[in-house]
Amino acid sequence: MYSGLKEKRTYKWIVRSVYAAEQIFQGSNLGEKKKEYVLSFLRSKGIKINEEQLNILIEAAVGKINLSKVEG
Template structure:
């Protein structure tokens, strides 16, 4: 009778190596991309909300702080440089019509 234990062990090791080298990094990369998309979405929402809350010129610092506080409230903590870059990108999108803000939809409190 032929013993196939070594073949089964080698096949199991090969499958484990494939999972470790390809499947796990693939899953991690997809999760990261999904998380990044979610963060970008929250930043865009916060920037649009800040534009509604703080009307008028020379209120950029207040708007930026509002966005940072909004993100913290939603469990998003990033380094300051990255947050500022995301905010600036969202402001660019807002100013160029990629994000629209309907001021008539603002609700008075």
């Protein structure tokens, strides 16, 4: 896994790209499109991450987004 600053930057880009994917792809059953968008974006930033790490960080980002919606 990543360490320190690199991990924080990677997570920041994942959160931002997940927010963007949520705005671009609205509707049900679009999870794979959203995930591919996030992965493509990360690759464009030169971020290499394996599938397991990506899934964990996407879930954390989605949780953060959902929590912010509840908190308003």
